[in-house]
Each structure stands twice: as structure tokens, then as C-alpha cells.
Amino acid sequence: MSKEYDATEFVDGDFQSRKSPFSATSAGAGQSQRAPTREEVDSRVAEAQQKLAELKRAQEDLERQRSALEETRRRQIEFQTGRQEMVHNLTRGLGLLEEAEFSARRDTEQMAKALVDLRDALSKIEAVNEESWTKDNLSTELTRALTALENARMEWNTARLKFSILSSPAQDGSPGSLAAAAPRSSLLATQSFGELCRLGLALTWPLAAVALAALAALLVFLVRH
Numbered sequence: 322m323s324k325e326y327d328a329t330e331f332v333d334g335d336f337q338s339r340k341s342p343f344s345a346t347s348a349g350a351g352q353s354q355r356a357p358t359r360e361e362v363d364s365r366v367a368e369a370q371q372k373l374a375e376l377k378r379a380q381e382d383l384e385r386q387r388s389a390l391e392e393t394r395r396r397q398i399e400f401q402t403g404r405q406e407m408v409h410n411l412t413r414g415l416g417l418l419e420e421a422e423f424s425a426r427r428d429t430e431q432m433a434k435a436l437v438d439l440r441d442a443l444s445k446i447e448a449v450n451e452e453s454w455t456k457d458n459l460s461t462e463l464t465r466a467l468t469a470l471e472n473a474r475m476e477w478n479t480a481r482l483k484f485s486i487l488s489s490p491a492q493d494g495s496p497g498s499l500a501a502a503a504p505r506s507s508l509l510a511t512q513s514f515g516e517l518c519r520l521g522l523a524l525t526w527p528l529a530a531v532a533l534a535a536l537a538a539l540l541v542f543l544v545r546h
Contacts, residue, residue: 443473
């Protein structure tokens with residue numbers, strides 16, 4: 322009995338495995354060259370728009386982050402600059418105030434000591450009672466009084482050298498001197514313009530008379546010659 326026909330007996334497996342891939346590529350190329358449909362184009366357009374919108378949102382987020390970082394950097398620079406400035410100013414101010422405080426405290430202590438010395442000198446001078454002097458103790462009491470006066474003068478000169486306020490022009494605070502100074506200082510301020518003119522004429526008329534006399538003499542001399 323004859324053997325049944327088998328189609329696979331005439332198929333070379335090695336040939337099939339070594340078959341050129343261009344056949345499959347050609348089939349795929351034929352499918353890829355197919356024109357896209359309207360639905361596919363619309364879908365791709367929608368995808369592109371969506372990606373653009375996402376990129377725009379991402380760009381806006383990056384812009385906001387950049388603005389926030391720049392503001393933070395500006396504030397940091399402002400803080401660093403301000404801190405350096407204030408550290409310098411405060412350090413310098415503290416040094417100046419400490420020096421001024423030391424000088425003021427030293428001056429205050431010296432002024433307090435000067436007050437004590439001046440009060441003591443004043444009390445010693447005021448304690449001198451000339452009425453209690455007699456012929457027997459006149460020389461002794463006079464020596465004591467002159468010694469107290471000389472010590473007071475030394476204390477006064479020392480205080481004047483230390484404190485400039487004591488070297489300013491003295492003003493007599495007595496009522497008589499104040500009353501006499503007040504009219505002199507306010508004499509011109511209280512006069513009216515007419516009174517000031519009459520006062521000026523009264524002060525200058527002798528000079529005017531002399532000038533007129535000289536002018537008249539000059540005219541007479543010129544006429545005669």
C-alpha cells in the first residue's frame with residue numbers, strides 16, 4: 322500500500338528560516354504608507370494641544386518658582402546688607418556712647434568734688450567774724466582769714482579751669498542791675514519809627530550843622546575867587 326502524501330516533505334525548513342526579512346518589511350511598509358484618517362489626525366491634534374497646554378502650565382509654574390526664588394534672593398541680600406550696616410553702626414554707636422558716658426561720669430565726679438570743695442571754701446570764708454577780733458588776736462585771726470581767702474581763691478581758679486561754664490561772663494542777678502539793664506535793652510525796641518527818626522536827627526544834627534557851615538565857607542571862597 323502506498324504512503325499518504327505529506328506536503329511538509331517538500332518544505333525546506335532551513336530555507337524558511339533564512340528567508341529574507343524584506344518580505345515582512347515590504348508588507349509593513351505598505352501598511353505604514355497608508356494615509357491617516359481624519360479621526361487619527363484629530364486625535365493627534367488633540368494630543369498635541371494637550372501636550373502644549375501641559376508645557377504651558379509647566380512653564381508658568383517654573384516662572385512662578387523663578388520669581389519666588391528671585392524674591393527670596395533679594396530679601397536675603399537685603400538682610401545681609403542691612404545686618405552688616407547695622408552691626409557696623411551699632412558697634413560704632415556703642416563705642417561712642419560708652420566713651421561719652423565715661424567722660425560724663427568722670428566730669429560728674431569731678432563736678433561733685435568741686436562742689437564739695439567750693440562749699441567748704443565758702444563756709445570757711447563766711448565763718449570769718451571780724452567783730453570777734455580783738456587787739457590781741459588781730460594778727461592771728463587776720464592770718465587765718467587771709468589763708469582761708471587764698472585757699473578759696475585756689476579752689477575757684479581750679480574749678481574755672483575744669484569747667485568752662487564758670488569762665489563765662491558773669492551776670493549780676495541783683496534786682497537793681499536787672500532793672501537797669503532792661504530799659505537799655507528794650508529802649509529801641511519800644512520806640513516807633515517817627516520817634517526813632519527824631520532820635521537819629523537829634524544825634525546827628527551837630528554833624529549836619531558842621532557840614533553845612535563848611536559847605537557855606539567853601540561856596541563863599543569860590544565866589545570871591
